[in-house]
Amino acid sequence: MLRPYPLRALFACFVLLLSLPVYANWQQHHWDVMGTRASVSLWSEDDATDLFQRLETEMERLNQLLSPWVDDSELARLNRLGHKAPQTISPEFYQLLERSLYFYQLTDGAFDITFASAGHLYDYRQGKAPDETALADATRHIGADRIALLPDHRVHFRSPGTRIDLGGIAKGYAIDRGIALLKEAGIAHAWLSLGGDSYVLGDHRGRPWEVGIQHPRNREKVAMRLPIADLAMSTSGDYQRYFIRDGRRIHHILSPQTGKSVDGLASVTVLAGNSLDADALSTSVCVLGVEKGLALIISWRTPPPSSSIAAVTWFIPTISPHRNRRHSPSRLFPFRS
Secondary structure, three states: OOOOHHHHHHHHHHHHHHEEEEEEEEEEEEOOOOOOOEEEEEOOOOOOOHHHHHHHHHHHHHHHHHOOOOOOOOOHHHHHHHHOOEEOOOHHHHHHHHHHHHHHHHOOOOOOOHHHHHHOOOEEOOOOOOHHHHHHHHOOOOOHHHHHEEEEEEEEEEOOOOOOOOOOOOHHHHHHHHHHHHOOOOOOOEEEEEOOOHHHHHHHHOEEEEEEEEEEOEEEEEEEEEEOOOOOEEEEEOOEEEEEOEEEEOOOOOOOOOOOOOOOOEEEEEEEOOOOHHHHHHHHHHHHHHHHHHHHHHHOOOOOOOOOOOEEEOOOOOOOOOOOOOOOEEEEEEOOO
């Protein structure tokens, strides 16, 4: 009579094999940072837990550096003291300000980090907006020409009411830093996203990544899917932070001229060679509108650091700022690298 012990041993070995981690596959991780959701999916033959932790640490470091809501961040300190005397900041922060001023010049002021001089008066969660008097006073301090970049990484604000916010490039820069970490770790296939910004590294192991663009008036609907590889994608729109007042959508993308929410485009998506540039350009096109925005994209010519535009797409509201109303279809304009 056969004893059951060999069968039990085989069963135990089978259970043991099932319990052992298998890492040669796709691994995912999600966390909250910079006021939004971060996600990464990557292919690795090793356990990616430590790499995920490094990504979290790096993005939190940037949050502590660039957030206007962290009291001791370099940005918050500059907002408090920059008009009183030149402030010495880190080389990294200084370089981001240089890049911001580059886009300010490129867009004739449409991309302007001093929008925060008026932007801090809005509370989108509470549905609060400044009155005309407060807004008129705040807009006097908008204009990136009020920022003086001095030698030795010093910065001075020429106007006492000037504030800055790097919301138009900070998440894109964080994506670029995250992708650099993945490359250093030998990762060849990955997707990293932070809010409306993302980057696809390599392909999806033999086929392009398919990245969806959220419909600006229906959170549950994907308006368009784009097959991409080794590209950054940034989407800016009037549906991410907003409230409705008197039939008008009050959202976080402000005109530097008026301090009020821009009208015309519900959503803009730009594909580019790096996330910082894609982030800045999607915001700029939102502010500029269709005609001037398209002219900006067409005129883009790989400034340093090098980047190329792959495509731009947008949605134009045609009837109402409210959800579930008719909108024009998206338009996709491809460009050669």
